Amino acid sequence: MKYWLMKSEPGDFSVDDLASAQNRTDCWDGIRNYQVRNMMRDDMRRGDLAFLYHSNCPQPGIVGIMTVAREAYPDHSAFDPNDKHFDPKSDRNNPRWFMVDVKLKRKLNRIIELCELRKHADKQLKGLALLNRGNRLSIVPVTDKQWRFILDLE
Numbered sequence: 001m002k003y004w005l006m007k008s009e010p011g012d013f014s015v016d017d018l019a020s021a022q023n024r025t026d027c028w029d030g031i032r033n034y035q036v037r038n039m040m041r042d043d044m045r046r047g048d049l050a051f052l053y054h055s056n057c058p059q060p061g062i063v064g065i066m067t068v069a070r071e072a073y074p075d076h077s078a079f080d081p082n083d084k085h086f087d088p089k090s091d092r093n094n095p096r097w098f099m100v101d102v103k104l105k106r107k108l109n110r111i112i113e114l115c116e117l118r119k120h121a122d123k124q125l126k127g128l129a130l131l132n133r134g135n136r137l138s139i140v141p142v143t144d145k146q147w148r149f150i151l152d153l154e
Contacts, residue, residue: 029099063108065104065106076099124149
């Protein structure tokens, strides 16, 4: 099993949106970065765990835990001209973009804020891509050690 951190802006897709989805499950669509696409397509497996992280908001931080419920499949939003994630160069016969389905396991008891995570960047969370300057990836891997440490912060 692998661990991940998946970022979403709460105005676009929040932990509450996932909690209210049918079976607490929804697709993680709209990824338009090749590195992130490759992680989803090549590395994410059903049963992997992920932190749900709210970004670009007054209190950025980890708000929930999800499981990968379905492995990568073509992202339908790339083919829909009415969708904000439409990609006119996408080909249904040779999809460029993929998505996974995620299921909310639980909301955290409290938000583990970015500023709190940064306090541990040089020791327990060394190497966590979220904490690297300039990191803009919406999905990053998390090691087993980092996962356990972050859970202990809750």
